[in-house]
Structures are given as structure tokens and as C-alpha cells.
Amino acid sequence: MANNLPGVLIGRACQGMALSALTLLLMAGVAQAQSLEVTNARLSLLPGDTPGAGYFELQNLSDEAVALVGAESPAFENVEMHVSSEHNGMAHMHAIESIEIAPGERIEFAPKGHHLMFIRRATPLSEGDEADVVLKFSDEQRLPVTFEVVSPASM
Amino acid sequence: MYKLLLAGLVTLLLVGCSDQSWRTTDIGDIMPKLDFSLTDEEGEAVQGEDYRGKVTLVYFGYTFCPDVCPITLARLGDAIRKLDEETRDEIQVLFISVDPSRDTPEVLKRYTHAFGPEFVGLTGDKAEIDAVTNRYRVAYEYSEANENGDYLVNHSSAVFAFDREGQAQFLVRDSHPVSDVEADIKRLVAKG
Numbered sequence: 295m296a297n298n299l300p301g302v303l304i305g306r307a308c309q310g311m312a313l314s315a316l317t318l319l320l321m322a323g324v325a326q327a328q329s330l331e332v333t334n335a336r337l338s339l340l341p342g343d344t345p346g347a348g349y350f351e352l353q354n355l356s357d358e359a360v361a362l363v364g365a366e367s368p369a370f371e372n373v374e375m376h377v378s379s380e381h382n383g384m385a386h387m388h389a390i391e392s393i394e395i396a397p398g399e400r401i402e403f404a405p406k407g408h409h410l411m412f413i414r415r416a417t418p419l420s421e422g423d424e425a426d427v428v429l430k431f432s433d434e435q436r437l438p439v440t441f442e443v444v445s446p447a448s449m
Numbered sequence: 450m451y452k453l454l455l456a457g458l459v460t461l462l463l464v465g466c467s468d469q470s471w472r473t474t475d476i477g478d479i480m481p482k483l484d485f486s487l488t489d490e491e492g493e494a495v496q497g498e499d500y501r502g503k504v505t506l507v508y509f510g511y512t513f514c515p516d517v518c519p520i521t522l523a524r525l526g527d528a529i530r531k532l533d534e535e536t537r538d539e540i541q542v543l544f545i546s547v548d549p550s551r552d553t554p555e556v557l558k559r560y561t562h563a564f565g566p567e568f569v570g571l572t573g574d575k576a577e578i579d580a581v582t583n584r585y586r587v588a589y590e591y592s593e594a595n596e597n598g599d600y601l602v603n604h605s606s607a608v609f610a611f612d613r614e615g616q617a618q619f620l621v622r623d624s625h626p627v628s629d630v631e632a633d634i635k636r637l638v639a640k641g
């Protein structure tokens with residue numbers, strides 16, 4: 295834990311800047327991102343500091359393919375895109391760089407499949423809270439989404 | 450109507466007939482008794498024998514896992530919560546960590562607490578964990594750590610069920626419907 299300290303400190307210092315940047319993005323994003331629609335955004339989280347999982351549905355309403363390439367949140371130090379899978383009785387999880395969404399297509403991030411992995415809380419969060427997240431796309435679009443913090447028992 | 454009656458009759462026969470007809474996978478003849486030497490979430494050394502007297506469900510996982518582990522435990526918790534209180538008191542769920550360097554007793558205690566009073570976290574040193582995973586023929590492996598020092602663990606997705614004497618009974622796979630899992634847990638508790 296001790297060797298993580300510098301990272302945490304830098305993280306804290308950056309947080310203020312990140313928040314202002316996020317506010318700008320939130321304003322810009324609404325107009326920009328009308329071709330993408332996110333529904334049912336939930337962040338499954340437990341007490342403590344174990345990582346959380348982000349689930350949602352995302353529809354590409356435009357007539358061009360777009361790729362989701364990542365996400366970030368001021369509430370977490372790190373957000374990754376992951377896929378869980380099962381082979382021969384083994385549960386696997388690995389990070390992915392991007393996921394393409396064809397024109398008109400709707401993809402689902404759901405339990406035991408694709409999920410956002412939210413690592414190390416920058417602010418305390420508990421069930422019923424909301425977390426601001428920005429989804430990042432290949433065409434530089436950034437889509438702000440509010441995730442509702444829920445218990446995994448509600449999934 | 451006749452069909453309903455017939456379905457009812459078949460169900461009665463299935464339930465009444467034998468010990469062998471778990472809806473999930475029967476492991477009575479192929480898996481050894483519940484046994485291990487580990488550390489519980491209070492930091493106390495514990496043995497498999499300490500968990501006799503209740504129906505015991507065992508899952509191997511790690512708390513850094515955000516998706517599969519909490520979802521599996523939450524669904525088990527759901528299944529248990531549907532039972533009446535007396536039945537619930539007859540069940541315990543052991544979450545055996547395959548990631549002891551991050552899963553200290555303190556971390557495990559906070560983690561299992563979120564799923565209900567039936568859940569107990571167990572950890573140990575590498576040799577102790579390996580002894581349990583080898584005994585139940587489950588594998589686990591670590592991914593390489595990323596630049597933040599975070600790593601993932603591939604692990605068994607199965608839930609093992611033991612009776613009150615610690616005898617292996619059935620195994621729940623990812624593909625088994627929740628209704629089958631619930632029925633088997635209920636039956637195992639009722640078996641006395």
C-alpha cells in the first residue's frame with residue numbers, strides 16, 4: 295500500500311482539474327452525443343474498496359459505426375473495460391481496448407459479460423448514490439452518463 | 450388439467466424417489482469430504498470439521514473480482530433469502546479466497562458481510578489454499594500485474610454443496626438454472 299501513496303496524492307491533486315474538465319464535457323457532450331443513447335446505467339458496488347462493475351445498455355442511433363474505447367470517472371482512480379467469460383468451469387476476466395457498435399445496434403454491458411471495472415474509489419460511494427462517468431468513443435465523442443450505485447444483490 | 454396432474458405426479462415421484470436425483474450435478478461419489486486448514490475472517494485458524502452441523506456451500510473466488518464473484522454470491526444470497534428462517538439457519542456459505550495476498554481476514558469480513566449472515570470468508574497461505582483447491586480439483590491462475598500493480602485471477606465458477614456431516618453432495622455450474630439450485634439447496638437442508 296505504501297508504494298501507492300505518490301499515485302494517490304497525484305490523483306487527489308488532479309481531481310479538481312478533472313472535475314472542471316468534466317463540467318465542460320458535460321455541457322459539450324449533450325449536443326455532441328445525441329447519436330448515442332445509454333439507458334439503465336448501474337454501478338454494482340460493495341462496501342469497502344473492492345472494485346465495482348458498471349452495467350448499461352448503449353444504442354448507436356446514427357448511421358455510422360462507432361467504437362467505445364474506454365471510460366473515466368472522477369469518483370474512481372481507474373476505469374477499465376472488461377469481459378467475463380466461462381470455459382470448462384473456469385471464470386475468466388480480461389480487459390478489452392474497444393468494442394464496436396454498428397449503426398442502429400444496441401449493446402449490453404451485463405452481469406457475467408461485458409462490464410466497466412471501477413477500481414479504487416476517489417470518493418466514498420454507497421448504495422443509492424450517483425456516480426458521474428464519461429464514456430469515450432473512437433470518434434472523440436465523449437458521452438457523460440450518470441450511474442446509479444446499486445448492490446450486486448439487485449442485479 | 451390432466452397434464453397438470455400428471456406433471457404434479459411426476460414431480461412427486463422425482464422428489465420422493467431417490468437421493469441421487471439432484472437437478473444440478475451429483476458429486477457424492479467423486480468429491481472428498483469437506484476438509485481444510487485455513488484462516489477465518491476473524492483471523493482464527495479453522496478446520497473443515499469446524500463447519501459440520503450445517504449444510505455448507507463452498508465457492509472459490511477473490512474480492513478484487515467485480516462481476517462474476519459478487520453476482521454469484523448475491524444470487525446464492527437471493528436463493529437463501531427465499532427460504533424460511535429456520536431453513537436459512539441451517540445453511541452457511543464459505544467463500545474461499547484464491548487471492549490471499551489481497552484478501553486479508555479484514556477485507557473478507559467486510560466483503561462477506563454484504564451478502565448476509567450465512568457468508569463466511571476464508572483465506573490462508575498459498576500452500577493451504579493449494580491444498581483445498583487440489584482436493585476439490587479446481588484451478589486458479591493469476592494474470593500479469595498491470596502498471597498499477599493490479600492483477601486478475603481466473604478461478605473456478607462452481608459452487609460445491611456438502612451435507613451436515615461434510616459429505617460432498619452436488620455441484621452448481623454456471624449453466625444451472627436458479628430454480629434448480631434453489632430446489633437442490635432446499636432438498637439438501639430437508640434431508641436432515
Ligand SMILES: [Cu+2]
Pocket residue numbers: 376377387409410411515516
Ligand atoms: Cu472486470
